[in-house]
Amino acid sequence: MSQAIQSKQYEKINAFLVFFIICGCQIGVGIHGFQRVIYKDAKQDAWLSVVLSFILAHIVVFVMFKTLEKFDNLDIYGIQREVFGKILGSFLNFVYVIYCTFAFFAVLKNYIEVVNTWVFPYVNPQFIAIAILLLIVYAVTAGFRVVIGISFFSFFFLLWIPPLLIYPLYFTNINYLLPIMEDIIGILKGAYSMSFTIVGFEILNIVYPYIKDKEKKSAEKYAHFGLLFTFFIYIIIMLITLMYFSGPQLERVIWATLTIFNLIEFPFVERIEIITICAWLLIILPNLCLYLWAAYRGVSSVYNLEIKRFTWIFISIIFIITFFIKTRTQINTMNNYFGKIAFIVVFIYPFILFIFASIKKRRKKGTGDTS
Template sequence: MKQIPIEYQVSPFMVFFTIITIQLGVGMLGFERIGAKLVGNDAWISTLLFGISVNLMIWIIYQILNQGNGDIIAINQNVLGKWVGGLFNFIFLSYIVLLGATTLHTYIEVVHVWMFPSISSWVIAGAFLGLCYYIVTGGFRVVVGIGFFGIVIPSILIFTFFYPLQYADFRNLFPIAQHSFLEIMKGMKGNMFSFFGFEMLLLYYPFIRKAKTSQKYAHYANLVTTIVYTYLMILTLAFFSEKQLASAIWAYLSMIKIIQFPFIERFEYIIVSVWAFFILPNVSFTLWGVSRGIKEALGIKQKYVLPVIILFIFVLSFFLNNRNKINLLNTWTGQIGFVYIYVYLPVLWLIQTAKIKLRR
């Protein structure tokens, strides 16, 4: 694979911000209800275990990338051949497109429910995608820079994690571990969409300066995300009764509605607005990743691919016009991502390792 010039690369430390900004996306606003529906008050255990499993997958991803010394596009073709490798590249890039589309349209649904119910989806989608196009055409370093500010700016809302504590009843968490291990494992699927996005490493690895040294920052980032999600799950379970949580689609937003200031009545408006700083880099990373992947796989320049992908996601806004359709898209995206990350990547790593040892 062609070496990326150093002026286009980012420091290893920036991996910390790229992973956090992708993981802490729109899923954070409502993942609690899904987990609680599956395993009740043990949902926090499923969240914690899934976070630990993501760290294992990050380790496997780095093993694949370090041994292959390139991105997933080149590695798939080197290990599996042009056609089979190309098939898995197509699956992965299709999944990344779905990930970006799901993130954007789920956020649009939040805007509809909590702020502007009458505004058309295509208006919001067009505004976001226009900004994303401007960001992505600036190059990978610009995308990472937006991701950095996508963490720094929303961090002003950290107090919202603690304000509801005064109304929490932690007796709701007991009895602990009343579900079987198999049930808790099944409950982990409620966290899939929230944690996914870290696999973008497979595409931007060559753009990291001294990439092998960045692994610890990837693990640190996922550790932070795991702590945040586990804490929010515990807080939500303590704040709501199980019956209340079953009907709270956007549990985090429902919880912080209690925050009031003399100068603002609907504080959740602030939350939804600031959350755009999470969504913008999320979608930008996926657009950059897909356009870059297609360039590597087919040799088509990113500037030609990018508008086509944006148009596809924009057109989806005319069809994803209710909660059932968006839920279906979330489900498909999560299932494809789970199979690719948790099934295919370990198998790819084993095949790659075996081929390297045989050559020796």
């Protein structure tokens, strides 16, 4: 158990913060335009795809916790080394770190793309990237508590979205939702497409050892609550989008949520989407910080690296990659790949890991009994 995280007492967090971590991680850039992708598969039943994918997410979280509970104070990196042995385990850890880096980059790049398209078409994306990356360095180097603190506050920053959605209700047409359950295969496909948007809860794999020991039991409950909350947000947005746009229109709207916000007017301010996009920085911040943190945990399980040094190296790499992915087409291709990888890593792999972990534990127990 050399891999067990002996995190300091003050770095341990309360279980209820898991709720905020889940919300902070799941709601990111995907929410700006996930509707179109799912609509293409599932048509007017896209909301059923959302329901389906969240049911799957709940199952995955359940399995994740079952796996984590088997190894008391280990995160996924420790578990992988424990279960698959040193070489294969380290390789898988490496893959997981790459996944986290990929996720980090996808979130960052998508956000910058939105800013570039809607708000500042002439600002060099690299400048925005530097600014955001510096913010992240400042946050992550302060330690885990600060990272969780950001996701805590960003949750409250999310709460103004549901009230805003009352306005577009005026333009909705319930007929666009009918008929229900037309194409089951399409719905399943849609649920698969949803994976890019709803990933984020896999961060539990890394956060788990940081939860206070006494409260580890209740953490699962809060994780499910967190999923329910994001489900609530996603389903509302999805339903409103489906009723707000006509089908062929939705297929051509790239950022449907922002397009909805576009119409909202107040007596003194219009074009809420511009404010929303800028304000979204605070909402993607926990996303980025937690992915960076996850990558750091993975690297630090192999090399003894200081968080400060790692963060600088990490953001330098990210910054260099931003030079290579520039056009919308490249970003879309990246998103497609990421969606596929995310589906495997987040939705399929936990089951595999669970099976192997159970076998390993049983065998160990078995040998323990005979000796």
